[in-house]
Amino acid sequence: MCNVQIIQHGELSGDLLKSIIEVKQTAWPYSCDSQLDWIKSNLKSTDLHALLIDEEGRILAYMNLIDLSLKLDDILFKSYGVGNVCAVERRKGWGAKLMAHVNSYLSRHNRYGILFCKQKLVKFYADNSWEQVPSEKINIKKLDSGVITMIYPMFSQFYMLEFDGSVF
Ligand SMILES: CC(C)(COP(=O)(O)OP(=O)(O)OC[C@H]1O[C@@H](n2cnc3c(N)ncnc32)[C@H](O)[C@@H]1OP(=O)(O)O)[C@@H](O)C(=O)NCCC(=O)NCCS
Numbered sequence: 790m791c792n793v794q795i796i797q798h799g800e801l802s803g804d805l806l807k808s809i810i811e812v813k814q815t816a817w818p819y820s821c822d823s824q825l826d827w828i829k830s831n832l833k834s835t836d837l838h839a840l841l842i843d844e845e846g847r848i849l850a851y852m853n854l855i856d857l858s859l860k861l862d863d864i865l866f867k868s869y870g871v872g873n874v875c876a877v878e879r880r881k882g883w884g885a886k887l888m889a890h891v892n893s894y895l896s897r898h899n900r901y902g903i904l905f906c907k908q909k910l911v912k913f914y915a916d917n918s919w920e921q922v923p924s925e926k927i928n929i930k931k932l933d934s935g936v937i938t939m940i941y942p943m944f945s946q947f948y949m950l951e952f953d954g955s956v957f
Pocket of ligand 1: 816850873874875876877878879880881882883884885886905906907909910912913916
Protein backbone atom coordinates (compact mmCIF):
# COMPACT_ATOMS: atom_id res chain seq x y z
CA MET A 790 0.00 0.00 0.00
CA CYS A 791 1.25 3.47 -0.91
CA ASN A 792 0.28 6.75 0.59
CA VAL A 793 0.67 10.35 -0.50
CA GLN A 794 2.11 13.11 1.64
CA ILE A 795 1.77 16.78 0.79
CA ILE A 796 4.17 18.99 2.71
CA GLN A 797 4.68 22.76 2.70
CA HIS A 798 8.17 23.72 1.59
CA GLY A 799 8.59 25.83 4.73
CA GLU A 800 8.03 22.73 6.90
CA LEU A 801 10.28 20.30 5.07
CA SER A 802 12.93 18.55 7.18
CA GLY A 803 16.54 18.41 5.99
CA ASP A 804 16.35 14.60 5.68
CA LEU A 805 13.27 14.71 3.48
CA LEU A 806 14.83 17.42 1.33
CA LYS A 807 17.82 15.10 0.81
CA SER A 808 15.54 12.20 -0.18
CA ILE A 809 13.62 14.44 -2.61
CA ILE A 810 16.87 15.49 -4.25
CA GLU A 811 17.85 11.83 -4.69
CA VAL A 812 14.50 11.14 -6.37
CA LYS A 813 14.84 14.17 -8.64
CA GLN A 814 18.33 13.03 -9.60
CA THR A 815 16.85 9.86 -11.14
CA ALA A 816 15.14 12.11 -13.71
CA TRP A 817 17.49 15.11 -13.86
CA PRO A 818 21.09 14.09 -13.15
CA TYR A 819 22.39 17.37 -11.72
CA SER A 820 24.60 17.45 -8.62
CA CYS A 821 23.09 17.69 -5.16
CA ASP A 822 24.39 21.28 -4.83
CA SER A 823 22.84 22.36 -8.08
CA GLN A 824 19.49 20.72 -7.13
CA LEU A 825 19.66 22.55 -3.78
CA ASP A 826 20.38 25.87 -5.51
CA TRP A 827 17.38 25.32 -7.80
CA ILE A 828 15.11 24.59 -4.85
CA LYS A 829 16.40 27.59 -2.87
CA SER A 830 15.92 30.01 -5.74
CA ASN A 831 12.61 28.66 -7.04
CA LEU A 832 10.49 27.48 -4.10
CA LYS A 833 8.70 29.69 -1.57
CA SER A 834 7.64 28.54 1.89
CA THR A 835 4.00 28.21 0.73
CA ASP A 836 4.83 25.92 -2.20
CA LEU A 837 4.17 22.22 -1.67
CA HIS A 838 5.97 18.93 -2.16
CA ALA A 839 3.80 15.90 -3.07
CA LEU A 840 5.29 12.47 -2.44
CA LEU A 841 4.04 8.97 -3.22
CA ILE A 842 5.52 6.76 -0.50
CA ASP A 843 5.56 2.94 -0.17
CA GLU A 844 5.17 0.84 3.00
CA GLU A 845 8.90 1.07 3.70
CA GLY A 846 8.93 4.86 3.48
CA ARG A 847 10.59 4.91 0.06
CA ILE A 848 9.58 7.79 -2.24
CA LEU A 849 8.25 6.32 -5.51
CA ALA A 850 7.10 9.49 -7.26
CA TYR A 851 7.40 13.19 -6.64
CA MET A 852 6.21 16.60 -7.82
CA ASN A 853 6.12 20.13 -6.50
CA LEU A 854 3.19 22.51 -6.48
CA ILE A 855 3.94 26.19 -6.91
CA ASP A 856 1.53 28.49 -5.11
CA LEU A 857 0.48 31.02 -7.78
CA SER A 858 -2.41 32.89 -9.33
CA LEU A 859 -3.74 32.46 -12.85
CA LYS A 860 -5.79 35.04 -14.66
CA LEU A 861 -8.71 33.55 -16.54
CA ASP A 862 -10.71 36.11 -18.52
CA ASP A 863 -9.31 38.92 -16.34
CA ILE A 864 -10.19 37.26 -13.03
CA LEU A 865 -7.39 36.05 -10.74
CA PHE A 866 -7.74 32.54 -9.33
CA LYS A 867 -5.51 30.94 -6.70
CA SER A 868 -3.92 27.97 -8.43
CA TYR A 869 -0.99 25.59 -8.21
CA GLY A 870 1.69 25.11 -10.83
CA VAL A 871 2.75 21.49 -11.13
CA GLY A 872 6.41 20.85 -11.85
CA ASN A 873 9.27 18.38 -11.49
CA VAL A 874 6.94 15.40 -11.86
CA CYS A 875 9.00 12.22 -11.71
CA ALA A 876 8.81 8.54 -10.83
CA VAL A 877 11.88 6.58 -9.67
CA GLU A 878 10.90 3.69 -11.98
CA ARG A 879 8.88 4.38 -15.11
CA ARG A 880 5.62 2.88 -16.32
CA LYS A 881 4.63 1.25 -13.04
CA GLY A 882 1.63 3.52 -12.54
CA TRP A 883 3.35 5.54 -9.79
CA GLY A 884 3.19 8.83 -11.70
CA ALA A 885 -0.52 8.28 -12.38
CA LYS A 886 -1.21 7.46 -8.72
CA LEU A 887 0.43 10.68 -7.55
CA MET A 888 -1.34 12.74 -10.25
CA ALA A 889 -4.73 11.32 -9.18
CA HIS A 890 -4.08 12.30 -5.57
CA VAL A 891 -2.88 15.78 -6.51
CA ASN A 892 -5.90 16.27 -8.78
CA SER A 893 -8.24 15.57 -5.89
CA TYR A 894 -6.15 17.87 -3.65
CA LEU A 895 -6.61 20.67 -6.24
CA SER A 896 -10.36 20.03 -6.42
CA ARG A 897 -10.74 19.93 -2.63
CA HIS A 898 -8.84 23.20 -2.28
CA ASN A 899 -10.74 24.79 -5.13
CA ARG A 900 -7.63 25.61 -7.15
CA TYR A 901 -6.82 25.30 -10.81
CA GLY A 902 -3.68 23.42 -11.77
CA ILE A 903 -1.34 24.51 -14.54
CA LEU A 904 1.72 22.77 -15.93
CA PHE A 905 4.12 23.09 -18.82
CA CYS A 906 5.47 20.06 -20.65
CA LYS A 907 6.92 18.73 -23.85
CA GLN A 908 4.64 17.31 -26.54
CA LYS A 909 5.65 13.72 -25.73
CA LEU A 910 4.18 14.00 -22.21
CA VAL A 911 0.80 15.43 -23.24
CA LYS A 912 -0.66 11.91 -23.41
CA PHE A 913 0.45 11.10 -19.85
CA TYR A 914 -1.20 14.23 -18.45
CA ALA A 915 -4.31 13.91 -20.65
CA ASP A 916 -4.70 10.30 -19.46
CA ASN A 917 -4.60 11.77 -15.96
CA SER A 918 -7.46 14.25 -16.51
CA TRP A 919 -5.50 17.33 -17.55
CA GLU A 920 -6.31 19.24 -20.73
CA GLN A 921 -4.07 20.92 -23.27
CA VAL A 922 -4.80 24.66 -23.60
CA PRO A 923 -4.89 25.77 -27.26
CA SER A 924 -2.17 28.34 -28.03
CA GLU A 925 -4.71 31.00 -29.08
CA LYS A 926 -6.10 30.98 -25.53
CA ILE A 927 -2.72 31.54 -23.84
CA ASN A 928 -1.01 34.82 -22.96
CA ILE A 929 2.22 33.89 -21.18
CA LYS A 930 5.16 36.08 -22.13
CA LYS A 931 7.97 33.85 -20.91
CA LEU A 932 6.75 30.66 -22.58
CA ASP A 933 9.26 29.05 -24.95
CA SER A 934 7.96 27.83 -28.28
CA GLY A 935 7.19 24.12 -28.34
CA VAL A 936 6.19 24.10 -24.68
CA ILE A 937 2.65 22.85 -24.10
CA THR A 938 0.42 24.38 -21.43
CA MET A 939 -2.03 22.08 -19.63
CA ILE A 940 -4.74 22.86 -17.13
CA TYR A 941 -6.74 20.98 -14.51
CA PRO A 942 -9.66 20.42 -14.36
CA MET A 943 -10.57 19.41 -17.88
CA PHE A 944 -13.32 21.42 -19.59
CA SER A 945 -12.46 24.62 -17.68
CA GLN A 946 -14.38 27.39 -19.41
CA PHE A 947 -12.41 30.52 -20.38
CA TYR A 948 -11.36 32.50 -23.45
CA MET A 949 -7.90 33.63 -22.29
CA LEU A 950 -5.42 32.31 -19.74
CA GLU A 951 -2.79 34.80 -18.55
CA PHE A 952 0.18 34.16 -16.30
CA ASP A 953 3.00 36.65 -15.82
CA GLY A 954 5.26 34.76 -13.40
CA SER A 955 8.27 32.79 -14.51
CA VAL A 956 7.62 29.47 -16.17
CA PHE A 957 8.57 26.73 -13.69
C1 LIG B 1 6.54 11.26 -16.81
C2 LIG B 1 6.57 10.34 -15.63
C3 LIG B 1 6.42 11.14 -14.34
C4 LIG B 1 5.38 9.37 -15.72
O1 LIG B 1 5.34 8.57 -14.57
P1 LIG B 1 5.22 6.98 -14.71
O2 LIG B 1 5.07 6.44 -13.34
O3 LIG B 1 6.34 6.47 -15.55
O4 LIG B 1 3.86 6.86 -15.55
P2 LIG B 1 2.69 5.79 -15.33
O5 LIG B 1 3.29 4.43 -15.16
O6 LIG B 1 1.77 6.25 -14.27
O7 LIG B 1 1.96 5.93 -16.71
C5 LIG B 1 2.57 5.45 -17.88
C6 LIG B 1 2.42 6.52 -18.94
O8 LIG B 1 3.36 7.56 -18.71
C7 LIG B 1 3.80 8.06 -19.96
N1 LIG B 1 5.25 7.88 -20.01
C8 LIG B 1 6.02 7.19 -19.15
N2 LIG B 1 7.30 7.28 -19.52
C9 LIG B 1 7.32 8.03 -20.63
C10 LIG B 1 8.35 8.49 -21.49
N3 LIG B 1 9.64 8.19 -21.29
N4 LIG B 1 8.02 9.25 -22.56
C11 LIG B 1 6.75 9.55 -22.78
N5 LIG B 1 5.72 9.16 -22.01
C12 LIG B 1 6.02 8.40 -20.95
C13 LIG B 1 3.08 7.31 -21.04
O9 LIG B 1 1.92 8.06 -21.33
C14 LIG B 1 2.72 6.02 -20.33
O10 LIG B 1 1.58 5.43 -20.88
P3 LIG B 1 1.75 4.21 -21.89
O11 LIG B 1 2.56 3.19 -21.15
O12 LIG B 1 0.35 3.82 -22.21
O13 LIG B 1 2.50 4.77 -23.06
C15 LIG B 1 7.87 9.50 -15.56
O14 LIG B 1 7.98 8.76 -16.75
C16 LIG B 1 9.15 10.30 -15.35
O15 LIG B 1 9.65 10.39 -14.24
N6 LIG B 1 9.72 10.89 -16.42
C17 LIG B 1 10.99 11.65 -16.35
C18 LIG B 1 10.80 13.02 -15.78
C19 LIG B 1 9.91 13.88 -16.65
O16 LIG B 1 10.12 14.04 -17.84
N7 LIG B 1 8.88 14.48 -16.00
C20 LIG B 1 7.92 15.33 -16.66
C21 LIG B 1 8.20 16.78 -16.40
S1 LIG B 1 6.99 17.77 -17.25
